[in-house]
Amino acid sequence: MEIFAGSMVAGLLIGLLFALIALGLTIIFGMMDIVNFAHGEFLMLGMYTALLTSQATGLDPLLTLPVAGAVGYLLGIACYYGFVKFLLRGPMVAQLLGTFGLMLLLRNLALLFFGSEDRTIHSGILVNRAFDLGMGVVVPATKLAGAVLAVVAFAVVWLLMHRTRTGKAMVATALNRQGARYMGISTERMNGLAWGIGGATVMIAGALLVNFWSVTPYVGLLFTMIAFAIVALGGFGSIPGAFFAGLIVGLITEIPGFWDFFTYLTGSRWMAGVSMTPFKYTCVYLAYFLIMLLRPRGLFGWKN
């Protein structure tokens, strides 16, 4: 039972952070129907930003969140006006391969500047602390803080999108671009803003993630695929969808734990012989594939 509860809690906590990672992707997709392959690379840059800022200034890693957010916002805006704007005019193939080119560029620039070795954060108020939730479930403070702050960031973005004038204009642009333009909304500016918010949220997620996940220039692709799966499950362009789908995908990544639990429960010798650990993320890809086939709109999707 302990292993079941442990997996459940771990899955939900990491799921909240996954949801924050996918948030930017779903906003961008909802606004302009473009799949951003470089999303995981933004996350990787966020992790490096947090890590290097805290190392250079001696600040606690948690205090680097605003820095990461600001860098992400600027980078997102720069990407939009410098590159994506031109991409939107072309066919879909060009959009797919173009953002893939951006991904290669960012990843290898990171490799060039930061080197390929694993880096981790060793200090800070959160590191090496844990809470005992009872039933033998111990939660590291880093993961807990990551999850809580992810929820806060999510709420802030949701409020921005639904309670402010600019946010409402963004939602209108996503719903109907032509109509929004008739209402005097500068859709071009909204696109740029969507990239800015997308970049900021994913970099904040990176700054939270780096507290318990070591960073290399190659870390991005895994999270790009996880974010794709979340966005597909939640429905392309849906913000609440991304939240709940993030939780589900978080639980999917804990499948090895559940597998052990059921092995123990049923006492099946066959199940004990199979190790699920290498297939942790394969399950995510497979889930993505199945969702696409069974319900391409996703759980909360409004775009076909």
Added chain:
Amino acid sequence: MEKLKACFDFSDLPRLDLTIAGLVLSALLVFPIFPHSSYAMSTVIQFFMFALYGMGWNTIGGYGGQVDLGLAQYLGIGAYTTAVSMIRWNTPFWVSMPIGVVLAIIWCFVVGYSVFRLKGHYFAIATIAMSLVLKDVFEVWKFVGASRGLEIPSTRFTSPDFLHLVFTNDTYYYCLILAFFVIGLLYINWFRKSRLGFQLRSIKDNEEVARSLGINVQWAKLKTYAVAVTFVSAVGSFHACYVKNIEPEDTMSLDLSILIALMAMLGGAGSLWGPIIGAGILIPLKSYLKEWLGARAGLVGIDVVIYGAIIMFISAVEPRGVWGIVQRVRRRKRA
């Protein structure tokens, strides 16, 4: 017989194209006779391989407009079939290659049957997801060497072994892949004028209209997918014999799938020469950058930075590739 004649019939193309193609081909034919470094040789062999992969992608992605970003999984199937059967049962290449193609086609029907219902981005990402699943399976599957991969023991065979394709001299590999290349080119030349080729182009333009004209869209896509997969898997088998050391990471990775699509895209998707031009530009550039900037100057990753910048530039400025520019110039001249 009619089909065979159609393969050799290039008469609908401008004479300038054919002259250039003929010159390039004859230059490639005599290339091994002249003195060359082994580095140049391996670059040209790479060029042929990627031109063939690109031609395969071009059938489904270029003519058919279905952007598949998971073709590397079939490359892996071909390569692994050949490597496993050669290591375990000494099977000749000429037997294991067709088996690999058949396996790849069976798998492509399994994947294709489900993914061809999706369109656009959804289709592209679903193919990626499936190829990553297959790669993860190969990473842990003990029978195929898991993540450490397989190595074909070249000492087991005496050097010019035409059955198992074990040569110490790269010229043999060169001649073989050149033959593959010519066959592939002739096949694509037939394909683009075949019934299926025209059906595909109409599917690309408008799927609903194509369906209303009585085209079985799903079946046409599946058939074309099988063609694309045949190309990729056959060359994948060759890759196994040529490189002799295969891992999931360098035969089935996403980067490879995208590189394949990029060949056709850079040259011009949906044209006969597109993948060849694309491979002709990208492969020498890639090995040059890697050798000079990466290895000599010690700037790890700079090659891919430039590479990524080129991809970004092409897709933002001229998404129809080099061939698109050529055609625009021609149209302006005529007008």
